[in-house]
Amino acid sequence: MPVLSVDRGGHLLLGILKETVPGETRVALLPESLKSLRSQGIAVTVEAGAGLASGASDTAYIEAGASVTANRDSILANADILPMVNAPAAADQAWLKPGAVVIGFLKPLDAPAALAAAITRPVTLFSMELVPRISRAQSMDALSSMATVAGYKAVIAAADRLPRLFPMLMTAAGTVPQARVFVIGAGVAGLQAIATARRLGAVVEAYDVRAAAGEQVRSLGAKFLDVDLGGISTEGGGGYAAELTEEALDRGRDLITRTAAHSDVIVTTAQVPGRPAPRLIRRAAVEAMRPGSVLVDLAAPAGGNCELTKPGVTQTIGGVTLLAPLNLATEVPVHASQLYARNILNFLALIVKKGVLTVNLDDEVLAGACVAHEGNPVNPRVAKLLEVAQSAAN
Numbered sequence: 001m002p003v004l005s006v007d008r009g010g011h012l013l014l015g016i017l018k019e020t021v022p023g024e025t026r027v028a029l030l031p032e033s034l035k036s037l038r039s040q041g042i043a044v045t046v047e048a049g050a051g052l053a054s055g056a057s058d059t060a061y062i063e064a065g066a067s068v069t070a071n072r073d074s075i076l077a078n079a080d081i082l083p084m085v086n087a088p089a090a091a092d093q094a095w096l097k098p099g100a101v102v103i104g105f106l107k108p109l110d111a112p113a114a115l116a117a118a119i120t121r122p123v124t125l126f127s128m129e130l131v132p133r134i135s136r137a138q139s140m141d142a143l144s145s146m147a148t149v150a151g152y153k154a155v156i157a158a159a160d161r162l163p164r165l166f167p168m169l170m171t172a173a174g175t176v177p178q179a180r181v182f183v184i185g186a187g188v189a190g191l192q193a194i195a196t197a198r199r200l201g202a203v204v205e206a207y208d209v210r211a212a213a214g215e216q217v218r219s220l221g222a223k224f225l226d227v228d229l230g231g232i233s234t235e236g237g238g239g240y241a242a243e244l245t246e247e248a249l250d251r252g253r254d255l256i257t258r259t260a261a262h263s264d265v266i267v268t269t270a271q272v273p274g275r276p277a278p279r280l281i282r283r284a285a286v287e288a289m290r291p292g293s294v295l296v297d298l299a300a301p302a303g304g305n306c307e308l309t310k311p312g313v314t315q316t317i318g319g320v321t322l323l324a325p326l327n328l329a330t331e332v333p334v335h336a337s338q339l340y341a342r343n344i345l346n347f348l349a350l351i352v353k354k355g356v357l358t359v360n361l362d363d364e365v366l367a368g369a370c371v372a373h374e375g376n377p378v379n380p381r382v383a384k385l386l387e388v389a390q391s392a393a394n
């Protein structure tokens with residue numbers, strides 16, 4: 001495996017760019033993140049306004065030892081390390097300095113063609129989505145960080161829309177019953193949604209195909225709904241769910257329709273890595289909900305769990321509000337950036353030691369996260385997708 005080592009005698013430059021994707025509010029590193037980098041002699045340059053939406057002013061970056069410039073292209077052309085939230089735009093990719101390392105949510109499997117320009121350049125691209133989910137890399141697991149924020153925010157968004165209260169209230173004017181929340185998919189986002197709904201005082205039920213999720217659901221004070229799937233294997237490896245047959249999915253759909261009828265809020269998060277989100281919520285389930293109820297489809301970026309979902313669009317269907325947010329983490333930019341920055345810093349610790357940049361693709365975390373290195377795709381799935389796109393274009 002190739003090893004790239006860059007020792008610029010303590011003159012490594014790290015650039016923090018202002019994100020350009022519409023609606024993006026996060027920033028890759030905050031002023032508080034710079035201490036360990038500066039102590040290694042790494043210079044940091046920040047694009048003016050990069051952290052504003054996350055509560056980090058240009059002055060705060062300067063006070064943390066960075067320089068600030070409005071010249072984005074000079075950062076792109078000079079930085080040895082570019083931690084980002086989203087993938088650089090094609091115009092940015094053309095500026096990248098040879099030998100530069102770019103790290104971010106690069107969407108290499110969803111949109112590999114958008115990285116085509118950078119993949120052919122003599123740079124290294126690491127994707128936070130591809131960081132292997134092994135114990136050693138837990139502190140770099142940015143997908144879990146963002147799922148945690150999204151799970152929390154989904155419940156807050158639902159509570160805000162719901163024309164009812166969450167907790168049971170016993171007042172002189174009578175008793176208000178608890179809201180009933182149904183969480184589908186008890187992974188990272190789902191478990192955080194359960195915990196948040198419980199903290200707000202709701203009664204919570206949850207469903208997941210992985211039996212292992214049952215114990216975690218119950219430990220949060222929620223009821224786990226079991227479905228007899230006829231003994232089929234539901235684990236796809238790495239703790240993830242397997243893609244189910246239509247027959248097995250139907251058993252889940254029936255349970256969901258029954259449970260929807262008495263739920264005030266549904267937060268649905270079910271996903272199978274690399275596949276479209278399973279369509280678990282039928283129109284009949286939405287129609288079974290009381291007017292005023294709220295459904296938050298966190299699987300919207302992968303197409304959605306509900307057959308009525310339009311990703312990114314809020315709809316009202318028979319009095320039920322259906323939210324299909326594409327990136328709820330952007331609505332909590334301070335803490336989303338804080339968690340992301342810590343994930344990035346932990347990742348950087350694998351490639352920068354004592355101010356020297358070394359990309360050693362023998363490291364399984366680096367190899368797993370590497371999209372491309374020195375002009376060639378490294379991740380075999382990305383390479384295959386690019387090949388397919390190329391042959392379709394010819």
Ligand code: NAD
Binds near residue numbers: 249273
């Ligand atoms: P995810 O986003 O891929 O899926 C969310 C949930 O949907 C999962 O719990 C999955 O079982 C569920 N699901 C899929 N198909 C379903 C269906 N048809 N019906 C009902 N539910 C369905 O998963 P995630 O939240 O990223 O993580 C899932 C698992 O991975 C968890 O067990 C988690 O503990 C584990 N994990 C491990 C690490 C690590 O070791 N570093 C990090 C993160 C997550």
